[in-house]
Amino acid sequence: MKIGIIGLGLIGGSFAKAVKLNTSYEVYGFDTNRTVLSKAKADGSINEVLSDNNIDKMDFNIFCLYPNSCIENIKKNKDKFKKGSIVIDACGIKGAIVDEVDELLNGKNVNYVGVHPMAGTERSGYDFSYDSMFLGASFIITKTDNTNKSAIEKVREFALEIGFGKVVVTTPKDHDEIIAYTSQLAHVVSNAYVKSPSLLKEKGFSAGSFLDLTRVAWLEENMWSELFTMNKESLLFEVNTIIENLMKYKKALEEDDVDEMRKLLREGRVLKEKSMEM
């Protein structure tokens, strides 16, 4: 099997390395950064450079680009994909991407599946990619009325083959709602957390809780600003929800209401326990 990977950043690079580690598939990779391409070729993560001349030979193409660039690149190649081949994209939001790509590839005899590998670090770029990035992680597959069932099965097998621990199938809408909470809100809150004037006084005082809360404040703003604005409604709901909840703690403090504070904290503790039991 021949696999094309478009975009050899943190995720694309890790796909290439995980395929090489776990399978005997041939990997063809492309990146606009020529240094990255040379490195990937030199370290054996890709067999060859993916180009206009060979993309029609790929059985499976994985687009690992920022959302807008992803749509653009699929559009550019829409008439070049091999008939019956599979195209997936790894963007962190699905609704806006899947709608557009379904439309673009309609009638092209190509099986498109929007996915989301639930992995990553706060770093970005090929240099931080590694072959065990996906080990045990969840792989989300989204399906619409247009999604080919046997393509879903092939994508599922591929994910498990390269190390993912679990495959979850959902709709783009449900994916985007949940991801707004579990990932996007975490990045917003963490990024807002570091904006206190107290930040630069904290040396020697950083307990683990501060480090945990601020780990993902270090993010790639070009990618995340696209992801956020393309998932506006769901993320707004979550940002509003946490602001409303924070207002309750604020009120309890202002009113010196230790009983109310204890009640608020207990509610949160019990919910956290429930989430751990799931």
Next chain:
Amino acid sequence: MKIGIIGLGLIGGSFAKAVKLNTSYEVYGFDTNRTVLSKAKADGSINEVLSDNNIDKMDFNIFCLYPNSCIENIKKNKDKFKKGSIVIDACGIKGAIVDEVDELLNGKNVNYVGVHPMAGTERSGYDFSYDSMFLGASFIITKTDNTNKSAIEKVREFALEIGFGKVVVTTPKDHDEIIAYTSQLAHVVSNAYVKSPSLLKEKGFSAGSFLDLTRVAWLEENMWSELFTMNKESLLFEVNTIIENLMKYKKALEEDDVDEMRKLLREGRVLKEKSMEM
């Protein structure tokens, strides 16, 4: 040297175990829970039970209790401490405690130093205590006009002796302001984070960022509600600051302003970088 430890919970238990691991001092421990006392004696973390009959023999007493109970217990024992001995308390806020204890022990010929070991886990209780809890951690010593300088040195030596990596000396006021940001706000935000209706849908979608943001949502509400309300002004400042900052991301989303969102995210990323360089 004889060391008394009052309260054998997560922190007190870890103090007992760390002293036993690293020194040949005798440890006398007290806890209102008799099962804990038996365990601590059986596993060798304490030599004897600390009581009204032997507290006057201790060279060094460590109070590891919730804030109000800490003040009460120091008050109860204020005429029993050995002359020239050292008393420390490990409460997570210092201003309210130090003011009151300084007053209580005034003229008693006892050297009181308010401290804060920057360690812990989201668990509580003796069963989760362990001898390397403090390994490499910061130990905060607070000083006021009443604090004896040679007592500070003795406390510093003791902290390094049992495994702390670094000792920081500051004022109770500065301590409380910084801790409101690095620890208390982290607990408030994490506890508020789990209060979204999306929480119980997240199975299979939890990336590391969600787990990091919600780790300390699981907290002991009796202790934290005391700590928060006893540090009202500083914590209110931090809660207000993060709410105001979150409102900016909310506004950028509402206005579909991807440039403003990118700018907000970049500001946070740069601040996080600065904090990592400190």
